[in-house]
Amino acid sequence: MDAPSVALLGAGQMGGALLRGWLSAIQRGGGLTLSVLEPDFDPDLERQLAAAGAVLNAPDAKPADVVVLAVKPQQTQAVVEQVRGLVHPGSVILSIMAGVTTGTLNELFGVQKVVRAMPNTPGQIGQGVTCYVATAACQDRDLLLVGQLLEPLGAVERLPNERLMDVITAVAGSGPAYVFLLAEVLAAAAEMEGLEPAAASRIARQTVAGAGALMLASQESSTNLRKQVTSPGGTTEAALDVLQAGDGLMPLLRRAVAAATQRSRELGRGAQP
Numbered sequence: 001m002d003a004p005s006v007a008l009l010g011a012g013q014m015g016g017a018l019l020r021g022w023l024s025a026i027q028r029g030g031g032l033t034l035s036v037l038e039p040d041f042d043p044d045l046e047r048q049l050a051a052a053g054a055v056l057n058a059p060d061a062k063p064a065d066v067v068v069l070a071v072k073p074q075q076t077q078a079v080v081e082q083v084r085g086l087v088h089p090g091s092v093i094l095s096i097m098a099g100v101t102t103g104t105l106n107e108l109f110g111v112q113k114v115v116r117a118m119p120n121t122p123g124q125i126g127q128g129v130t131c132y133v134a135t136a137a138c139q140d141r142d143l144l145l146v147g148q149l150l151e152p153l154g155a156v157e158r159l160p161n162e163r164l165m166d167v168i169t170a171v172a173g174s175g176p177a178y179v180f181l182l183a184e185v186l187a188a189a190a191e192m193e194g195l196e197p198a199a200a201s202r203i204a205r206q207t208v209a210g211a212g213a214l215m216l217a218s219q220e221s222s223t224n225l226r227k228q229v230t231s232p233g234g235t236t237e238a239a240l241d242v243l244q245a246g247d248g249l250m251p252l253l254r255r256a257v258a259a260a261t262q263r264s265r266e267l268g269r270g271a272q273p
């Protein structure tokens with residue numbers, strides 16, 4: 001599709017990260033006609049968008065090839081009229097709103113081509129993973145464009161069916177919290193072994209962040225990276241004997257992910273948070 005038109009609703013944390021990526025694509029010469037609706041723009045972002053020729057908060061914005069919804073899920077009803085004015089019969093709705101199904105989006109906006117995507121918080125710095133499902137009406141060229149539009153948030157993966165969104169929510173959506181908790185408990189354990197609290201926190205944080213950065217930069221699997229740190233009879237092996245015991249990390253994370261998946265299913269059926 002040459003110079004597709006894209007309308008984005010909501011330039012907050014995630015919408016802003018998308019826009020910054022699209023801006024650099026536009027500055028590199030990528031053709032994109034951009035229209036953005038946001039009641040409370042970050043002034044710097046607003047200036048850059050205006051300089052790139054984006055149409056900002058136009059009351060009569062034209063229908064777009066892709067309409068990206070990056071408002072909060074509770075704002076869905078409030079944007080129905082706006083969105084209906086932004087779609088044409090061939091438009092793709094690309095929603096990153098957590099928990100709002102393709103069926104609901106299809107019903108609300110009367111559009112057949114719907115993509116529901118789930119990013120995670122590292123997406124705010126372009127290091128996330130976004131998984132998406134698409135309705136059958138979406139064509140290959142629509143999905144190619146969707147993939148390009150999501151790239152500023154990091155890696156992009158297509159899922160074969162929407163039921164898997166609950167697992168993705170439990171693993172990728174909630175996953176960063178598990179890693180932050182790892183930094184917290186590692187610091188607490190270091191304190192118990194005698195390290196001063198501030199140093200324990202700094203060192204645990206950098207260890208977790210550095211290991212993540214190494215994993216991203218390396219071609220090795222996480223299993224191989226772990227084995228490379230583990231000498232026979234050494235300190236890492238002593239710790240891993242505990243972490244990999246029958247009551248260690250595996251059953252614990254298995255239970256945690258199962259609980260989060262179950263909660264995602266309940267919320268999807270309309271349970272109150």
Ligand SMILES: NC(=O)c1ccc[n+]([C@@H]2O[C@H](COP(=O)([O-])OP(=O)(O)OC[C@H]3O[C@@H](n4cnc5c(N)ncnc54)[C@H](OP(=O)(O)O)[C@@H]3O)[C@@H](O)[C@H]2O)c1
Nearest residue numbers: 010012013014037038040070071072073097098119120121
């Ligand atoms: N942040 C994450 O890590 C993450 C992860 C997965 C999924 N998501 C999903 O991504 C979506 C956006 O999350 P976020 O963290 O980026 O939220 P956010 O920072 O609150 O961004 C939402 C933006 O939409 C604006 N907005 C509200 N009503 C609007 C309207 N009628 N038209 C246009 N813009 C409107 C809001 O403006 P005001 O502030 O003035 O209301 C706000 O700037 C959510 O649906 C969330 O479920 C986020």
